[in-house]
Amino acid sequence: MGFFRLIDKGDGPVRLFVGGVHGREGLTTIRALRRLGFNDIDNGRLIIYSCNPTPYISTLNPDYYRSPQGREILRLIEKYRPSTYLEAHCYRRESYDKLTDPSRKSSEGVPPLIELEEGVLIGSVSPHIRKKLFKRDDICLTVEMPCLDGGSDRSLDVYVEFLRTVASSESRKELELRLEGRYPVQVETARRYAREFFGEYPPF
Template sequence: MVGGLHGKEGKTTEPILKKLIEGKKPAYGKLIVIPALCKNRKYVSTLNKEYYEGREGKKLLSLIQKYKPEIYVELHCYRKSAYKLLTDPKRKTKKGVPPFVEISSGVLMGSVSPHLLSMFRFRLAVVFEVPCKNLGLASKTVLKLLNDVKNGRDTEDILGCWKIKYPYQIRKAESLLYRWLGGELVD
């Protein structure tokens, strides 16, 4: 799990991810958490190939190559003004990636950058976005989702937990992802 991948996101993601690791150790496997990959750096989108040529991007690629995670999670934060851009139904046409789906309380779920997906094979790769300011219930919601990852046996277990809590939202996110990847979602 990686937070604070660009800009000032670390101010929001670091406390959330530190809280996640305060509790019990993972029930299965090993959990590697980077609460803030960078702090107060220039914002470069992870959708931009140049991100992976910069300091933070190279550091991220090195960590992924070193640990070879089966499950990869990014935690970002968004400005209130960016919400509509992130959830825009035409985001695939505009940005090349499917729109984020709101899970609950302003927590958004979407795909990781296609640049990472072209370089690595993850069993599960997901991005969560929370509001940068005035988190409210978003902090608790994203912690529940991250704890499901932390304590899940495997991807099926994690997705099963999410589908029980947020059936419509997870189904929608899966459908958008499978269509984007050129596959077909089978129940």
């Protein structure tokens, strides 16, 4: 089930999209990642990698990055040095309240995820890699959709459209402006969470 695709259009930003980061998420996220193709970027490179199933370890747990899968992702980041890094995840419906809980910062140490629509959630990647491996203006995002057993075609369409918007944006500023037109409340919420959590180092 592992999957790798490199789309190269010469000079420009480098984007790395990784799916199936832990557990069996890849069985769902590969459906979205496979829909990305040559026409989704105008320049630069898009690297798409879907992981094989692995035991579940949260990326909020520093031990994740010492696991074989975590080390593989770190190697990809070091090799390609992307200015856009996106993790494609899925979640079980019963986890929705926990992921979007306003008190998630107290319980999990990170801000809650934000729903765009149709159960598609966004947030920042793990703080264990955000500050250490990326620059302030890099795009670093987590996107989640309901897993296959609880998702819908509409959720998948929203998810894929978000992936395409991120892939085709050449800077964080451009991405924010494009998303703000469709999701103004969500973008402002993401900015507020970033200021509260990262201070002068906003991830979004």
